[in-house]
Amino acid sequence: MTRTVSEIWRHPIKSHGRESVAQVLLEAGKMLPWDRTWAVAHEMSEADGSEWVSCRNFSIGTKAPELGAIRAKLDEATGRVTLSHPKRPDLTFDPDREGDKLIAWTDGFIPESRAQSVRVVRGQRQGFCDSDFPSVTLCNAASHRAVEERIGHALSRQRWRGNIWFDGGAAWEEFEWIGSDVRIGDAVLRLRERTDRCLATHNNPDTGARDAQILETLDSFGHRDFSVRAEVITGGRVAAGDEVTPL
CATH class of the missing domain: 2.40.33.20 (PK beta-barrel domain-like)
Structure with missing residues (x-):
């Protein structure tokens, strides 16, 4: 076989x-290279990327279904990411320096009953796998x-x-x-x-x-x-x- x-x-x-x-x-x-390099911390999270923490610290599809329809394209040379979603115009940004653009772009995707996204963090030791x-x-x-x-x-x-x-x-x-x-x-x-x-x-x-x-x-x-x-x-x-x- x-x-x-x-x-x-x-x-x-x-x-x-x-x-x-x-x-x-x-x-x-x-x-895997560039997998879960960044994550989006919510307002109840203290995650800063200095160490691995569980998914409960982040805005994820379990809590916000709309996130599931996002597609990504990474430019490895610049570290810039382009995101696409059927309900949004494409967004190209630097997650390390322009996380506020992602927070604004996803406004409305996180249900009001859930902790809201506040910042993008980069994993310094490893990516944010589960x-x-x-x-x-x-x-x-x-x-x-x-x-x-x-x-x-x-x-x-x-x-x-x-x-x-x-x-x-x-x-x-x-x-x-x-x-x-x-x-x-x-x-x-x-x-x-x-x-x-x-x-x-x-x-x-x-x-x-x-x-x-x-x-x-x-x-x-x-x-x-x-x-x-x-x-x-x-x-x-x-x-x-x-x-x-x-x-």
């Missing part, structure tokens, strides 16, 4: 857009299709906000790899834990509306998990079309 990388995604600003890339250069002990170790999420297209079949209609893969997607394997086999290593292209990753899921998966990545009962569908499989969090053990190039081989 040959498994290959089908897609690679990064999310420069946590919960504020996604971007497809053709290849990445992974480094041992680090997240694990306390620098992780890369590995997603199985066959597992996604199993969810689609169970729910009864097509779903965008971007509901899962994953990093590296592979195809050619069996549904849910990635859970059996926990504790083992996987070679992807030139890199080796150690799969450490399942990725537990939240209401952000209910958000339509095209419209920002909640339109699918993903958690309830996962319940029918006996869990609320999708994808696995992995640690990069050996760095190297990973590109679409590379083989994914359990070791």
Whole structure:
């Protein structure tokens, strides 16, 4: 059975857009480059980027479905990010110096009952993934299709906000790899834990509306998990079309 990388995604600003890339250069002990480099802290948060903190400190799709429809494009040379949303004109800005522009641009996306966005912070030690170790999420297209079949209609893969997607394997086999290593292209990753899921998966990545009962569908499989969090053990190039081989 040959498994290959089908897609690679990064999310420069946590919960504020996604971007497809053709290849990445992974480094041992680090997240996927430019993934969740920044996050948007809300008014109840003391996060300043000096250390990793959990997602509860930030404005995220679990609390604000409209954020799910944001797309991002990062200029690596300048560090500037362009965001797009069906209800907004595009915004190009420097997250390190012009965070106020993002706060203004997302005005109205955060429900009034939720803590409002106040500042953009940059992770100084690692990006703001949802694990306390620098992780890369590995997603199985066959597992996604199993969810689609169970729910009864097509779903965008971007509901899962994953990093590296592979195809050619069996549904849910990635859970059996926990504790083992996987070679992807030139890199080796150690799969450490399942990725537990939240209401952000209910958000339509095209419209920002909640339109699918993903958690309830996962319940029918006996869990609320999708994808696995992995640690990069050996760095190297990973590109679409590379083989994914359990070791």
